[in-house]
Amino acid sequence: MDMPEPKIAPVPTGYYRWEPEEDDVLICRAVRNETHDVKTFIFAPRFKRQFEFVSGQFMTFEFEIGGETIHRCYTISSPPSRPDTISITVKRVPGGPVSNWLHDEFQEGMMLRCTVPMGEFSWAGETQSKYLFISGGSGITPMMAMTRSAFDHALIADIEFIHAARTPADIIFREELEFMGARNHSIKPTFICEDDSKFERWPGYRGRLDIAKLEMICPDFRSRSIYVCGPAPFMKAVRQMVKGAGFEMSRYFEESFNFDSFTEEAQEQIVEATEVIETPLKVYQVEFTKTGRTVECPENLTVLEAARRAGIRVPSSCSKGLCGTCKSQVKSGELDMKHSGGIRQREIDAGKALLCCAKPLSDLVIER
Structure with a gap:
């Protein structure tokens, strides 16, 4: 009896780079529980496309929640070595409108709009062969992208x-x-816990990271490149610790802003202005329609800073025109905006602006 010839799967062809200018909608393919308050959301383009980015970058997502458009930045936790999908890992923040909506409402098959991957916190282009990654809480995501990439490529x-x-x-x-540490001995994970959990007594390092623990875990840390991400107080403590231990800080890198904590928690705090402003030539009136507030904004001050000084809480993250979190609709007026890629031309044409890098040229009415 003749055996049937085996079927050979066709070789995928026709893959192109995902371009948000052509189609900025992604479909959620899966939702995974990481811990009791952390979930990973995996996305793919609607059409046959692949992502291009470097480990450590972030994306700005657009959410429609309660009739309001909210922009939030999340670091990509998946590696560029898996280009068909992209994932973000989100911790539930008490009172956070986006993180709670994602955890409670967002499901497989739902869609979101987002921007191209951005950001400079990455080991891409590094020539060093020895690294020390230090993360706290949800700051693990960029480090995980780098480690997954190293594992996939057997670096x-x-x-x-x-x-x-x-x-x-x-x-x-x-x-x-x-698992990665067991299969690739050049990847050595170490965990430090402050306390036991309900069902597990922690047998490893306890308390907070200090120089004594660092010397025991990684005695040759001074010869490595160090990458750090986590809550701002955590990063500050690590920076001071390694600097005080004589580490060469030109090989020290940290995430300059933490999207998960800043945009969900710190937006509830009024940022104190530190910039000294000289007497401006002109002062314009900026009306915020949703709050019913009108503030004065000198021509040499950004609209975001003027709002903060007046006690108006506007969500923002990078303050560099990069992430898009402060994107707002300008109903009337003119402004001068010098952004760094956090807004598309078609959005500018539709009257939107990034308040962190926009200075008034006239009185403004902003839908915020």
């Missing part, structure tokens, strides 16, 4: 990965990191 790189968490139950990606 000849020595990676010490230290992650700090409250309890064992709060360690994000614990099983995957342990």
Whole structure:
């Protein structure tokens, strides 16, 4: 009896780079629980496209929640070595409108708009072969993208990965990191917990990361490149610790702003202005329609800073015209905007602006 010839799967052809200028809508393919308050959301383009980015970059997503458009930035937690999908990992923040909506309402098959990957916090282009990654809480995401990339490509790189968490139950990606470490001995994850969890007594390093623990975990840290991400106080403590230990700070890199914590928590705080303003030539009136407030904005001050000085809380992250979090509709008036890629030309043509890098040229009415 003749055996049937085996069917050969066709070789995929026709893949192109995903271009948000052509189609900025992504479909959620899966939602995964990482911990009790952290979920990963995996996205793919609607059409046959692949993503191009470098480990450590972020994307700005557009959410329609309660009739309001909200922009939020999230670091990409998946590696560029898996270009068919892209993932973000989100921690639920008490009172956070976006993180709670994602955790409670967002499901597979739903769609979101987003921008092209951006950001400069990455090891791309590094020639170093020895690294130390230090992360706290949800700051693990860019480090995870880098580590996954190293694992996928079997890079000849020595990676010490230290992650700090409250309890064992709060360690994000614990099983995957342990798996990568077991299969590739050049990846060495170490976890530090402040306390036990309900169902697990922590046997490893306890408390907070200090120089004594660092010397025990990674005695040769002074010869490595260090990448740090986490809450601002955590990064400050690590920076001061390694600097005080004589580390060469030209090989120290940290995320300059933490999207998950800043946009959800710190937006509830009024940022104190520190810039000294000289007497301006002109002062314009800026009306915010949703708050019913009108503030004065000198011509040499950004609209975002003028709003903050007046106590108006406008969501923002980078303050560099990069992330798009402060994107707003300008109903009337003219302004001078020098952005860094956080807004598309078609959005500008539709009357939108980034308040962090926009200075008034006339009185303004802003839908915010």
